[in-house]
Amino acid sequence: DQQVKQNSPSLSVQEGRISILNCDYTNSMFDYFLWYKKYPAEGPTFLISISSIKDKNEDGRFTVFLNKSAKHLSLHIVPSQPGDSAVYFCAAGFQKLVFGTGTRLLVSP
Amino acid sequence: DTEVTQTPKHLVMGMTNKKSLKCEQHMGHRAMYWYKQKAKKPPELMFVYSYEKLSINESVPSRFSPECPNSSLLNLHLHALQPEDSALYLCASSQEGTVSYNEQFFGPGTRLTVL
Numbered sequence: 001d002q003q004v005k006q007n008s009p010s011l012s013v014q015e016g017r018i019s020i021l022n023c024d025y026t027n028s029m030f031d032y033f034l035w036y037k038k039y040p041a042e043g044p045t046f047l048i049s050i051s052s053i054k055d056k057n058e059d060g061r062f063t064v065f066l067n068k069s070a071k072h073l074s075l076h077i078v079p080s081q082p083g084d085s086a087v088y089f090c091a092a093g094f095q096k097l098v099f100g101t102g103t104r105l106l107v108s109p
Numbered sequence: 110d111t112e113v114t115q116t117p118k119h120l121v122m123g124m125t126n127k128k129s130l131k132c133e134q135h136m137g138h139r140a141m142y143w144y145k146q147k148a149k150k151p152p153e154l155m156f157v158y159s160y161e162k163l164s165i166n167e168s169v170p171s172r173f174s175p176e177c178p179n180s181s182l183l184n185l186h187l188h189a190l191q192p193e194d195s196a197l198y199l200c201a202s203s204q205e206g207t208v209s210y211n212e213q214f215f216g217p218g219t220r221l222t223v224l
Binding site: 044 | 113149151153154167199211212213215216
């Protein structure tokens, strides 16, 4: 049973535009949510997080939105850059981290 | 030093071999983790050490044996593995021993192939 889902396996965006990556979860006990970026042959790199008491957290070009009633979170990257091309994992935490299946983002010049 | 290092980068072993994976961090983190990641799948938690004590074992087969010699080191001893155990093994660490409000820093992983 996949508790954290990323329904879009891939996303293509032009440089300078907004990238929106989505994530849905089923377990209402999750109280902390994170986004990680992963390049090939490297471990995941932490990007941004949000606790369940907030609905938005912003860090530079990255903003995470949390909609608890819909059990949905999203990551907005504005403006997108070619160096953002990677696989993005959302993760949800309660006692342990559960990762989503990942979305491959391709930002073209 | 904000790195988690893992050795070796690649490992090929037979089903009768004994080998070990090593992970090291010098960030003063008190929790360390082993994850397994198969191709096109998310990382899956295997073990958590909190303050050098095993706190979570996700029902991992006994052919995987973790060890935490000190707060900076984490080993994963491998014995009698199966070909389906071939995967990327990721180590991570976090400042505190609990998940909440606490991001994990990952190493680059060890790519394991079992023949």
